[in-house]
Amino acid sequence: MWQEQTLTETFVEIIARASTQLPPDVVEALRQAKDKEEPGSLAQKALDTILRNVELAGGAWQPICQDTGTPLVWIHHPVGVSTRMLTRAFTEAVKQATARQLLRPNAVDPLTEKNTGNGAAPGIPTVHCEEWDEEDLEVHLILKGGGCENVGAQYSLPNSALGADRNLEGVRRCVLDAVHKAQGKGCAPGILGVCFGGDRGSGFVESKRQLLRRLDDRNPIPELDALEQRLFKEANELGIGPMGFGGKTTVLGVKIGYLGRLPASYFVSVSYMCWANRRAGARISPKGEITWLD
Amino acid sequence: MARLTLPTDEATIRSLRVGDFVELSGRVITGRDAAHHWLVKAFRKEVAPFLKDSVMYHVGPVVRKNPDGTYTFVAAGPTTSAREEPYQADVIGTYGLRGVIGKGGMGAKTLEGLQRYGAVYFHAIGGAAQVLAQCVKRVETVFMLEEFGVPEALWVIEVEDFPVVVTMDAQGNSLHKEIEKQSAEKLKSLLSLGA
Ligand code: SF4
Numbered sequence: 001m002w003q004e005q006t007l008t009e010t011f012v013e014i015i016a017r018a019s020t021q022l023p024p025d026v027v028e029a030l031r032q033a034k035d036k037e038e039p040g041s042l043a044q045k046a047l048d049t050i051l052r053n054v055e056l057a058g059g060a061w062q063p064i065c066q067d068t069g070t071p072l073v074w075i076h077h078p079v080g081v082s083t084r085m086l087t088r089a090f091t092e093a094v095k096q097a098t099a100r101q102l103l104r105p106n107a108v109d110p111l112t113e114k115n116t117g118n119g120a121a122p123g124i125p126t127v128h129c130e131e132w133d134e135e136d137l138e139v140h141l142i143l144k145g146g147g148c149e150n151v152g153a154q155y156s157l158p159n160s161a162l163g164a165d166r167n168l169e170g171v172r173r174c175v176l177d178a179v180h181k182a183q184g185k186g187c188a189p190g191i192l193g194v195c196f197g198g199d200r201g202s203g204f205v206e207s208k209r210q211l212l213r214r215l216d217d218r219n220p221i222p223e224l225d226a227l228e229q230r231l232f233k234e235a236n237e238l239g240i241g242p243m244g245f246g247g248k249t250t251v252l253g254v255k256i257g258y259l260g261r262l263p264a265s266y267f268v269s270v271s272y273m274c275w276a277n278r279r280a281g282a283r284i285s286p287k288g289e290i291t292w293l294d
Numbered sequence: 295m296a297r298l299t300l301p302t303d304e305a306t307i308r309s310l311r312v313g314d315f316v317e318l319s320g321r322v323i324t325g326r327d328a329a330h331h332w333l334v335k336a337f338r339k340e341v342a343p344f345l346k347d348s349v350m351y352h353v354g355p356v357v358r359k360n361p362d363g364t365y366t367f368v369a370a371g372p373t374t375s376a377r378e379e380p381y382q383a384d385v386i387g388t389y390g391l392r393g394v395i396g397k398g399g400m401g402a403k404t405l406e407g408l409q410r411y412g413a414v415y416f417h418a419i420g421g422a423a424q425v426l427a428q429c430v431k432r433v434e435t436v437f438m439l440e441e442f443g444v445p446e447a448l449w450v451i452e453v454e455d456f457p458v459v460v461t462m463d464a465q466g467n468s469l470h471k472e473i474e475k476q477s478a479e480k481l482k483s484l485l486s487l488g489a
Contacts, residue, residue, distance in 0.1 A: 042459050045315055049419040049457055056424040065421040066356050066369035101368075104356065147374055147398075147420065163487060173485055180481045183474060185374070185398045187420035234484055238477040243397070243420060245459060246473050276421045 002081070002137065004089050006288055011093030011139070013290070016102045018141050018280035019068055020061045022054045023294040025215045026191075026252065026277045030054070033189060033242075033249040043247025047189075050242070050275055065187075065276045068103040069143035071125035072208055076138040083129035090127050094119045103143075128205075137284040138293070140212045148186035148274040152207075153178040154200060157266040166266040168227055171196045171256070172234075174268040179235045179251065184244020187274035191215065191253045192235070195269045198259030203269035210255035211273050212281070214294075219256065228254045242275075252277075297455075300392075301347035304412040307392045310460050312467040316416065318456040321434070322395070324351045326373055328446040330381040332438065337388065341437050344450050345389035349416065352378065352396035354445030355427070367430040367451065371423035372397040375415075383407025399461055399470035408464050415462035417469075429456040 030051055037044035057064040071094055075086050097103045098119030107121035108114065119125075132138075155174040157166045162177055164170035175194055182190065195206035219225040231254040241247025252275065261267070281293035298306070300320030310316070323344050325333070332338065356369040375382075375396030382404045385391060393413045394400075397420040408414060418426060430451050437448040461469040481487075 042313065042315060045457070045459075046419050049422050049425055053419075053422040053425040056428070060424070062424055063356075063369055064423065066354070066371050066423040067373075067421075101356070145421075150374075163485060176481055176484055180477050183470065183477070184420075187397070237484065238480050240473055240477050243417060243459075244399070244470060244473055245417070245461070246469070246476075274421060 001286060002284070002288065004085055007086070007089040007284075008092045008096065010282070010284055010288065010290060011090050012096050012100075012102075014139055014141055014280050014282050015071065015093060015097040016061065017292070018143050018278045019063045019097070019102050021058050021280075022064060023214070023277065023279050026275075026279075027051070027054060029215050029252040030275065033252065037247050037249060041247060042245040043241045043249060046242035046245055047249065063102065063104070064278060065145060066104060067145045067147065068106055069145040069278065070106070070149070071103070071141060071143055073125060073139060073141045074128045074130070074209065074212065076130050076132045076134070078133075078135055078137070079131060081137070086129055087127045090125060091120050094125050135286055138281070139284065140281045140293075141279065142208070142211055142273070143278040144208065144211075145187070145274050145276060148190060148272045151182035151186040152204070152269075152271045153181060154203065154270070155268040157268060168223060171268050172227060172231060175231050175254070175270055176234060176238070178270040178272070179240070180238060182272050183240055184242070186272040187276065188240055188244060189242055189249045189252045189275050191273040191277050192231070192251055192255065193271040193273060194254065194256040196256070196258045196267070197261035198267060198269070199262075199265065200267060202259055203267045204271060206257050206259050207269040207271040210257045211271060211277070212279060213255045215253040224256045228256055300349060302392050303347060304392070307414055308412050308464045310414050310463055311465070312460055312463045312469045312472075314460040316458055316460060318349070318395075318416070318458060319454050320452065321348050322351050322451050322453050322456070323348060324353050324355065324447075324449040324451065326352055326354055326446055327377055328442045329438070329448050330378045330385060333385050333389065334381050341448060342389055345391050347390060347392050349393040349395055350385070350391055352394060355449065357433075357444050357449070365433040365436070367427045367433070369423035370427040370430055371421055372418040372426075374398045375400050379404060386411050386413050395458055399468065405462055405466060405468055408462055409466050412464050414460050414464055416458035417461040418456075418458050426456065429453050
């Protein structure tokens with residue numbers, strides 16, 4: 001079974017990968033977007049700079065963006081593994097990664113207004129642990145930047161200004177409104193994680209968990225798959241473009257999930273992830289062997 | 295593709311238009327929240343010559359101190375400019391800045407200041423920390439490093455071919471306003487909402 005210290009080292013590796021290596025599906029989506037934009041347009045120039053940046057960062061194992069974001073991690077573990085140990089190990093990994101400049105010291109105590117200096121504070125990192133029947137550990141991490149987190153949005157339906165009722169059409173309306181409100185401010189082109197249902201807290205958590213999905217996967221639920229494809233097309237028709245310069249690429253993907261809701265509530269939670277969709281996944285065998293899952 | 299050397303002059307800046315892609319070379323000074331407060335609180339004559347006819351970059355850089363005492367910018371992408379909205383126009387007017395570099399654009403007060411004083415808003419590529427750090431060739435000097443810390447200090451740097459887009463010009467145009475309006479219309483039609 002896993003030792004806390006070796007797990008910490010493995011977690012640092014996962015953080016390093018997330019911070020410096022953009023997943024191949026995201027790079028591919030950015031490349032395709034660049035080819036689609038008008039030659040010489042501002043949109044194409046922006047995407048070109050982004051792609052050069054991804055290459056430089058990846059080659060040098062340097063952070064893709066200086067805002068290394070909030071580490072959000074989901075860990076699946078076999079029966080009998082201590083979740084307190086997992087949380088401790090991951091938090092320690094964040095501190096070590098910060099000391100090694102893989103992460104920026106990115107946690108501020110809002111009471112004293114002091115940066116804690118080591119990347120950790122209550123709630124940072126956020127570690128979600130879930131038991132499963134397999135023998136391995138599986139870790140999925142995203143680093144979510146502040147600029148894009150600031151443009152996330154939550155709606156309570158019905159919403160008469162948007163003509164949004166409590167159904168998938170209402171969800172569609174909220175998502176398009178959120179993309180419009182965000183403009184380029186979340187470092188467009190973005191990736192949308194959406195959850196309908198749940199409460200105000202769980203809805204946002206699920207919307208973020210959707211961001212772990214590969215851009216080229218398909219939703220197994222046909223209605224949601226259709227809505228994802230439609231929203232991808234329509235959000236791009238808004239013409240906001242990379243950085244809000246105008247253009248054909250406003251989003252790189254839309255991922256939708258749902259949770260049960262109370263009869264009285266119907267929330268739509270939209271998390272906006274910037275183009276720097278820093279995501280890493282790994283499976284860790286009981287012997288400590290790592291299999292990368294991106 | 296236009297090249298612009300800094301420091302510059304009013305006529306050159308007034309000739310720039312929204313949508314222009316420009317590569318900046320020469321002297322730039324960095325500043326974010328702490329710097330803006332400090333600059334408006336009193337006239338800082340020690341920094342003033344570095345601001346005159348140059349541009350201020352909204353960035354919280356990661357900077358490495360080299361063994362010989364010099365500094366190197368390691369990561370330097372733009373930060374959100376909107377936070378400086380209350381101060382920016384005054385800083386431009388008081389110190390004779392010809393522009394700012396940031397991301398996300400700025401509001402009405404700044405747009406008016408740009409027109410009045412002859413300055414523009416340059417939008418850098420958000421998240422492009424490595425590409426932009428490579429454009430920083432040299433650190434000339436630094437102000438308030440002890441007091442504000444690395445990200446908030448005022449770094450006087452020399453840049454080369456630093457890529458930006460003019461998104462607010464000295465004629466009162468704003469690409470952000472335009473795109474916001476166009477996308478609002480498109481949104482209405484997608485949602486079949488009335489005007
Ligand atoms: S929104 Fe993303 S890409 Fe933009 S500055 Fe923040 S972390 Fe970087």
